[in-house]
Amino acid sequence: MTRLWAASRLTYAALIAAGVLSIFPIYWMFVVASRSNDAMGQLPPPVTPGGNFGANVSRLLNNTDAYFVAGLVNSAIVAVTVTVSVVFFSTLAGFAFAKLRFRGRNALLMVIIATMMVPTQLGVIPLYLLMTKLNWNDRLPAVIVPALVTGFGVFMMRQYAGQAVSNELIEAARVDGCNTARIYWNVVLPALRPAAAVLGLLTFMTTWNDFLWPYAVLNDPENPTVQLALRTLSDGYYTDMSQVFTGTAIATLPLLLVFVLFGRQIIGGIMEGAVKA
Amino acid sequence: MTVQLDPRPPVAPAPRTGRRTPAMRFSRLDTKYSPYLFIAPFFVLFGVFGAYPLIYTFWVSLHDWDLLGSNHPFVGLENYSRLLEDPDFWHAVVNTLGIFVISTVPQLLAALWLANLLNRQLRARTTFRMAVLIPNITSTAAVAIVFGVLFGREFGMVNWLLDLVGIDAIEWKSNRFASWVAISTMVDWRWTGYNALIFLAAMQAIPRDLYESAAIDGAGRARQFWSITVPLLKPTIIFTVIISTIGGLQLFTEPRLFHSGTNPIRGGTLRESQTVTMYMFENAFAPHYNFGYGSAVAWLLFALIAVVAAINVLLLRRLGGAKPPKDHAKSKEGAR
Numbered sequence: 128m129t130r131l132w133a134a135s136r137l138t139y140a141a142l143i144a145a146g147v148l149s150i151f152p153i154y155w156m157f158v159v160a161s162r163s164n165d166a167m168g169q170l171p172p173p174v175t176p177g178g179n180f181g182a183n184v185s186r187l188l189n190n191t192d193a194y195f196v197a198g199l200v201n202s203a204i205v206a207v208t209v210t211v212s213v214v215f216f217s218t219l220a221g222f223a224f225a226k227l228r229f230r231g232r233n234a235l236l237m238v239i240i241a242t243m244m245v246p247t248q249l250g251v252i253p254l255y256l257l258m259t260k261l262n263w264n265d266r267l268p269a270v271i272v273p274a275l276v277t278g279f280g281v282f283m284m285r286q287y288a289g290q291a292v293s294n295e296l297i298e299a300a301r302v303d304g305c306n307t308a309r310i311y312w313n314v315v316l317p318a319l320r321p322a323a324a325v326l327g328l329l330t331f332m333t334t335w336n337d338f339l340w341p342y343a344v345l346n347d348p349e350n351p352t353v354q355l356a357l358r359t360l361s362d363g364y365y366t367d368m369s370q371v372f373t374g375t376a377i378a379t380l381p382l383l384l385v386f387v388l389f390g391r392q393i394i395g396g397i398m399e400g401a402v403k404a
Numbered sequence: 405m406t407v408q409l410d411p412r413p414p415v416a417p418a419p420r421t422g423r424r425t426p427a428m429r430f431s432r433l434d435t436k437y438s439p440y441l442f443i444a445p446f447f448v449l450f451g452v453f454g455a456y457p458l459i460y461t462f463w464v465s466l467h468d469w470d471l472l473g474s475n476h477p478f479v480g481l482e483n484y485s486r487l488l489e490d491p492d493f494w495h496a497v498v499n500t501l502g503i504f505v506i507s508t509v510p511q512l513l514a515a516l517w518l519a520n521l522l523n524r525q526l527r528a529r530t531t532f533r534m535a536v537l538i539p540n541i542t543s544t545a546a547v548a549i550v551f552g553v554l555f556g557r558e559f560g561m562v563n564w565l566l567d568l569v570g571i572d573a574i575e576w577k578s579n580r581f582a583s584w585v586a587i588s589t590m591v592d593w594r595w596t597g598y599n600a601l602i603f604l605a606a607m608q609a610i611p612r613d614l615y616e617s618a619a620i621d622g623a624g625r626a627r628q629f630w631s632i633t634v635p636l637l638k639p640t641i642i643f644t645v646i647i648s649t650i651g652g653l654q655l656f657t658e659p660r661l662f663h664s665g666t667n668p669i670r671g672g673t674l675r676e677s678q679t680v681t682m683y684m685f686e687n688a689f690a691p692h693y694n695f696g697y698g699s700a701v702a703w704l705l706f707a708l709i710a711v712v713a714a715i716n717v718l719l720l721r722r723l724g725g726a727k728p729p730k731d732h733a734k735s736k737e738g739a740r
Contacts, residue, residue: 142518
C-alpha cells in the first residue's frame with residue numbers, strides 16, 4: 128500500500144517544475160514592474176526584482192490617460208457589491224430549494240440549472256440595448272445589476288444546505304416560534320457559513336476579473352474597471368512597459384492576497400466539486 | 405450530470421389546533437409564501453437581465469439593426485444567410501476551433517498526469533495544490549498582457565529561450581498558427597491546474613483496494629492508470645471536456661489583449677487569431693455597430709458550442725475502453 132502510493136523523487140521534480148511554470152509569469156510580472164524600461168530590451172531578460180517599483184507606481188498614478196485609480200475604486204465597488212448580493216440571494220434561494228416545500232420547486236430548480244449552461248456572449252448585445260434604454264451605459268449599475276444573482280450560486284448553496292442543515296433543527300426553530308425569515312437568519316445562514324465563504328471568494332475573484340461585459344458597456348475611458356484600465360494602458364503605452372506591468376501587478380494583487388489567505392478553502396471548494404463553471 | 409433531488413421529506417407545516425389566532429394565520433401565510441419570496445430575487449433579476457436578453461438577441465438578429473439608425477427593418481434570416489457566406493466569419497470559426505483543439509487536448513492530458521502526481525503520498529501537499537492553481541485565480545487581462553510580452557518578436561523571453569536551443573525567432577503575432585499556439589499556451593497555463601484538482605477529487609474517490617489487487621495481479625503503474633483510473637474517471641473527464649468546450653469556444657479576453665495597436669479586435673492585421681466572440685464584437689460594436697449581424701454571430705456561436713459539445717460527448721462515450729462499475733460512476737456523479 129505505502130509503496131504503491133509513495134512519491135518518488137521524480138514525482139517531486141515534476142511537481143516542482145509544474146509549480147515553477149505556474150508561478151513564473153506572475154513572478155516575472157513583478158520583476159518587470161520593479162525595474163526600469165531598459166529591462167524590456169535586455170537579453171538575457173532579467174529575472175530578479177529591481178528597485179524601481181515606487182517610481183513606476185507614481186508614474187502610473189500620475190498617468191492621466193489611464194484612469195487607473197478610478198478603475199481600482201470602481202472594481203472594488205463592483206466586486207464587493209456583487210459578492211454581498213450573490214451570497215445573500217444564493218443562500219436565501221438555496222435554503223428555500225433545499226428545505227422548504229412549495230409547488231413547482233423541482234421545475235424552478237431545473238430552470239436555474241439550465242441558466243448555468245447559457246453562454247454570456249448570447250446576451251451581450253440585447254443587454255447593451257437594455258442598458259441604453261435604462262440610461263445605464265458607461266455607469267457602474269450596468270456592470271453591477273446583471274451580476275447580482277447567479278444560477279451557480281443558488282445551485283451550490285442548495286447542494287450544501289441539503290447536507291448542512293438538518294430538518295429537525297428547522298422544525299425545532301418553528302416550534303419555538305421562529306418564522307421562516309428568522310429561521311433563515313438565525314439557523315440556516317450560520318450553518319451555511321463555510322460554503323457561503325467559498326462562494327463569496329469565487330464571486331469576488333470572478334467579478335474583479337471580468338472583462339467581456341465591462342468592455343462592452345463601459346466605453347467612457349474616464350470610468351473604467353481596473354481590467355479596462357489595463358487594456359487602455361497596454362493598447363497605448365507599449366514603450367512604457369514597466370508602467371503597464373506595474374498596473375497588471377497591482378490589478379492582480381487583490382486576487383493573490385485572497386488566494387494566500389483563503390487558498391485552502393478555495394481548493395476545498397473546487398475539490399468538493401462545488402465549482403462548475 | 406444528474407441532479408439529485410433531496411429525498412428527505414420537507415419540513416411539514418405545524419398542525420392546526422383549535423381556533424386560528426392572527427399569529428397562526430401569519431404562520432400559515434409564512435410557510436406558504438416565504439419560499440417564493442426567497443427565490444423571487446433570482447427569478448426577477450434573471451428574467452430581466454438574463455432570459456429577456458436571450459430571447460431578444462434572436463429578435464434583433466432578424467433585423468437590419470444599426471445602433472445609429474432610428475428604424476430597424478425586419479429582414480428575416482438575411483443576416484444568417486449573409487453570415488454563412490462571410491469568409492471572415494468562417495476564418496474566425498477556424499481560428500476558434502484551432503485554438504480550442506490545440507489548447508484543450510494537451511491541457512486535459514497534462515491535467516490527468518498532474519492529478520496522478522498529486523494523488524501520491526506527498527509532503528507539502530497543500531503548497532503544491534496552491535502552486536498549480538495560482539494561474540487560475542490571476543487576472544486574465546493582466547496575464548494576457550504579460551504573455552503578449554513573453555511572446556514578443558524581438559525581446560520576448562520565449563524566442564530568446566528558443567534561440568538558446570538553436571531555433572529561429574518565431575513571429576508569434578503575425579503567423580496564424582504560431583499565434584494560435586501562443587494563445588493556447590495562455591489558456592493551458594490558466595486551466596491545467598484547475599482541471600487537475602477536479603481530476604484529483606475524482607481520483608480520491610476511487611477505492612484503493614482496486615489498485616492493490618491490480619498490483620497483486622502484476623499490473624504496473626502505467627497499466628493501473630489506463631485500466632483503472634482513466635475508465636473510472638470517465639464521467640469527470642466528460643464533465644471537464646464540456647466545460648472546456650463552452651469556455652474554449654467563447655475565448656475572448658486572451659486573444660483580444662494578446663494584440664494591441666490599431667484595431668486589436670481583429671486579432672492581428674490579417675485576423676490571425678480573431679475568435680468568433682471577437683468577430684461578434686467587431687460587428688456589433690466599434691467599428692461597425694451592426695447589432696442584427698452581431699446577434700446572428702452570437703446565435704451561430706451558441707449552435708457551434710452545442711454541436712462541438714455533442715460531438716465530444718459522443719467521441720468520449722466510444723473511447724475509454726472498459727466500462728466502469730456502475731456504482732462508482734454513479735457515486736462520483738452525485739458528488740459533483
